[in-house]
Amino acid sequence: MEVEEEGRRSPHDHVEACVPESLFDRLSLALRGDLEHERDRRLQLADNVLNIELSLLLLSLRAREL
Numbered sequence: 001m002e003v004e005e006e007g008r009r010s011p012h013d014h015v016e017a018c019v020p021e022s023l024f025d026r027l028s029l030a031l032r033g034d035l036e037h038e039r040d041r042r043l044q045l046a047d048n049v050l051n052i053e054l055s056l057l058l059l060s061l062r063a064r065e066l
Helices: 011-018 021-065
Strands: none
Touching: none
16 A cells, blocks of 8 residues: 555555564454455355245246246
């Protein structure tokens, strides 16, 4: 993150300075992986809901035919 004013650092810069770079990189990758996993989980849930709605619609159409 860029320094806003000369001599003034952002909180992110402070964290980077206190945490060893390799550890910071590993934590960043882990967080990114968790976010991707959560996104994938939500997409799967949305897909499941759409499949259920489609099944209910098809059942409704079949019931009308009877």
